[in-house]
Amino acid sequence: MKRLLDLNDDVLATILSFVRPADAIQLALTCHDAYSVAMPRYLSDVALGDTDPAVMSGPDQISLFCKYMLADVARRLRHLKALHIREGAFSRDAEGRDDWVSDYSCAPILAETLRQAFNLRTLAIHDLEPLLAAEPALADAFAPLTRLRDVAFHYIGKCTLQMLKLTTCHPQRLEFGMWKDGARVSGDTAAFYTYAGSLCTLNLWQCACLLESLSEDYVSHGVRTLGLGGRIPFLSMAARQFPNATRITFAEECSIGEEAPVAAWSALDYVEGNMPIPFFACRVRRIDLRFTLGAKLRPFSAETAFARTVEMLRQTSPVVLALKIDPALGPAKLAQLVAVLPRLRFLELALHTEERQDADRWMKEYVPCLAKTPLVGLALRGQGRPDAAPEIARLAAATIPTLAHAGVCPAQRWTWFRAERAARGEPVLEALSGTRGEYVGNELRALA
Known part of the structure; x- marks a missing residue:
């Protein structure tokens, strides 16, 4: 151990960069010298909100972490580059009851910690909207975080969008989860115009309706990876706003406005989805279909879902295809489907299927369809x-x-x-x- 710690600090930092931050604490506990070397790596990527009942979690965990970091900003907080506050981090076990209650008592000290975390690159907060409602000062704490590059907020609403207007960062990746509020106000997506030049990845998992708030001249040329869920206005709208996207993932729960296929993207590299989407009018290199073909797919009947899938594959003509089928589909239907795939x-x-099948029997039935x-x-x-x-x-x-x-x-x-x-x-x-x-x-x- 002594020979290892005799190495130059820069060399030690490089070695530790290959170690997961959670594992660096094991080295830190071996001796005092190792502690000073390993703790910066351990503090570089922190996740709060442990669900293990044997480990302190909830607002108490956040408060103790913030107190520890603020006690020595120069030697602790400056190392923090990624902070993940997970689901349940602001919940406390209700005494004498079998449920959990929200507790945002740690919000003020969290706001102070974020305000001074000037090296933060990644920030993920699961329940941001109620947190902002409990502590409005948090919105001001985000403003000086100019180095943020990866931002993920799950439970969002009007306060979140208002807060983003105050930010000075230019994230490369932006992810939103569930939308909390109802109708939105005019101009609530103003931050998207600020981020347009830097974004490479945009995921709107349960709030793709935000695209409706963007003006007709909004374009984010740098977005290559796009995730959409919830109510998606029109595929052509997304194509106009993100013309250079190459990878698109549709969330499990989503609906898309019906429209005729429009030649929006010239080509896409990858599309993944849980429903048939026959609105593409471009080639797609690889498609992963996560639904089961031949089974009923809400809101479509099995027959309608199959017809929409065939049309989607006809439009996109993939080279690589992943497909799940129900035994009720039958070899004839598979033959009809592969007939529209000349590039496969x-x-x-x-x-x-939930039932155990004789694999060689059903595969012998389907394989000849691929001849x-x-x-x-x-x-x-x-x-x-x-x-x-x-x-x-x-x-x-x-x-x-x-x-x-x-x-x-x-x-x-x-x-x-x-x-x-x-x-x-x-x-x-x-x-x-x-x-x-x-x-x-x-x-x-x-x-x-």
Whole structure:
């Protein structure tokens, strides 16, 4: 230990940068010299709001942390670069009752701590809106935090948007969760105009309705990653405001204004969603569909959801597709779907059912539907015999002439195979190691 601590301070700081902040405390507890070296790393990334009943949590934890940091601002608070205040951090167990009550008594000292945390780069607060209502001075504490680059607020409302008008930072990533208030006031998204030039990632998970408050001439050219949820006005509106987005994720709970497909984005790299969205009129390299095709999908019937999915895939023509299907879908429907996918090179197909199925039986029914696709990779997941993987992979390689890799998960474990093709005869399969198979799967997802 002594030889390690004899190293130059800059070298020690570099070494500790590879250690998780939560693990640095273990080194700090070994001796006094190690404490002074490791604590800056430990204090660089702090999460408050522990849900473990054996650990102090809630407002008491926040108050003690703030007192500790403020006791020596020069040697403690200056190291704080990331602060995460999680759900339940402002809750206290009600004595004599089985529920929790809100407690914002720590808000004043938290405001003072934030005001002096001039090196803060990342800030995430789960229940910001009620916190601001309890302590308005917090809004002023955000103003001098010029170095913030990653901002995430979950429970937001009018006070949050009003506070953002006072900020002087230029975040690269902005994330909002649930919207607390009802109707908004005019000009409540003023901060978005200030952030337009710096934003690279914008997530509006349950409040995409904020896009309606942006004027028609609002454009944020730097946003590449976009997350949308709640009520989404129109996809064309988002495309106009974020024309250079390449990755779009739709939250599990969202609704999108119905419109005819418009050629808004020239192309997208990745789209993930829990509902069929037939409003795209551009190519998408990779699509992950998180809903189950063939099952009822609120507010659509199974038939309507299938038709909308086919239209979405026709418009986007993905190269990589992840899809879950219900046994009720049937091979004919899968054949109808893949018929609109002329560019498809990697398909991840999962049978979604609570019942244990004979994997080789249902896969034998569905694999022939893929015979005319240009697939180089196929991943099949179901419930069945653990030893069925080689037989299923062999069937896939024999059925699909272009197939080079097949991954099969008939139980809990994935097995990947590489298909060697001679001029004549059946393809020869080589089973890959777990690490090699994982690498191949990631390579296939990156196909263009």
